[in-house]
Amino acid sequence: MNFIQTIETMKTVRDYKNKPVPADMLRELIARTQATEGLLSDKTFSIRVIEDGPGFFEMMNGKAGYFGKMIEAPQYVALFDNIRPGAYENSGYLMEFLRLNAWHLELGTCWLSMDAPLDLTAWVSEPVTGTAVALVAIGYTDSGLFRQDILKTSSRMPLSDLVYLEKWNQRCPLEELETRGLSEILFYGKLAPSWGNRQPWRFILHREKVYLTVPLNTDEKRARTDAGIVMLYVQQAAHDRGMPMNWALLEPDESLRQALSLPDSETLIASLS
Structure with missing residues (x-):
């Protein structure tokens, strides 16, 4: 396939x-x-x-x-x-x-x-x-x-609203994604379905990794399930393009949260490298 x-x-x-x-x-x-x-x-x-x-x-x-x-x-x-x-x-x-x-x-x-x-x-x-x-x-x-x-494919937020550079809420220029070879695989990530088509996940490019976050202030089970779905899309798109990148689920890490300037509403789910 x-x-x-x-x-x-x-x-x-x-x-x-x-x-x-x-x-x-x-x-x-x-x-x-x-x-x-x-x-x-x-x-x-x-x-x-x-x-x-x-x-x-x-x-x-x-x-x-x-x-x-x-x-x-x-x-x-x-x-x-x-x-x-x-x-x-x-x-x-x-x-x-x-x-x-x-x-x-x-x-x-x-x-x-x-x-x-x-x-x-x-x-x-x-x-x-x-x-x-x-x-x-x-x-x-x-x-x-x-x-x-x-159901026809619903409207999707632009990639510029989904990807941050180095820390939360700091927009990532498309040129940076292209330089890192990530623009295409994250584009396919935004096509992933989510409950209510909310696209709750966000990506943060920090140093050499891509971090995935979701808000857990509503339904934690749905948010974590949505995170798993988008991880599949991103990882498989990377593999289809010959990039051996894989996700690793993360344990709570307060120092990393601070480095990424994450708000209390967001939870770190995984890193891609």
Whole structure:
């Protein structure tokens, strides 16, 4: 799969045909995702398919969805993991990887947010441990008459509003990004989906690294999941361009926060080098 070509056409799908995705296609998607390197060294996560789409839709109505509206689909995919530092970032990274591969196979998907912790273990056929930390609808796109099934790419903030140089709120000239060879990969980063299309993340070029921050003053789980998604886009775009750059999740570091002049509302998530 050419990553850059895929994200240039990737869209969120809200309407699906009443036709289940074949089991072998789902197994292939899960196998690809489980084989990829995530953001955590240990692979404690599990991915499961929820086959009873209609029943799951009825149960989840009002408890999960896209902007509060549950999306009806023939099947759903859930990612389970143990809650620990980096779990939500890793789930965003991995589930978005699955979504991109699904799009490459001409399948539609839609991120679904869970308003409260939900026990989904009874809905999967294989035993699973951990907590459901990511959930998507999956199926064949229904593009019939009167359908508005595919969300067009929403407007995005310009790169100049997303990238700072050396410290918080200090704009980074485009020439600096081009000199460092970062303008293209960060451009693809800004195409990453986020809850409510808020683009909550910011990049800070500090010395030889790129730092990623998100605000945690609203919904921490969503913010960390969004961070994982944008990390996938940036890292894979770099790899597609022959740049061996990788993210490393960060532990709290007050001295680094001060060096970057971070406001209290922002949390350091990771560094890219």
